[in-house]
Amino acid sequence: MSSLSLARIFPRFPALPRPGLAALLALHRQRQRLARLDDAALEDIGLTRDAALAEARRPLWDAPGHWSHAER
Structure with a gap:
């Protein structure tokens, strides 16, 4: 089974850090x-x-904006 990522599905969008x-x-x-x-x-x-x-x-994916800029 191959692993799909958003980057592979939507290659024009860069991968952004996201909350787990x-x-x-x-x-x-x-x-x-x-x-x-x-x-x-x-x-x-x-x-x-x-x-x-x-x-x-608010939907589950509507996380606070600062989460997308969090360092990992």
Whole structure:
């Protein structure tokens, strides 16, 4: 079985550092926990319910921008 990479599938796009699967799954869990916080906890961290739910709805691959520039 040959290994496929994005660079082989899309050769014009350079390989960029990306977060690993474990980091993406951790991000997903954090977003789900954020959605379950009560209003008092959200107020403590300075977020509205709408902002917390919007963050929780972001797709798994929509990781923070600084992750793509992280050194490995």
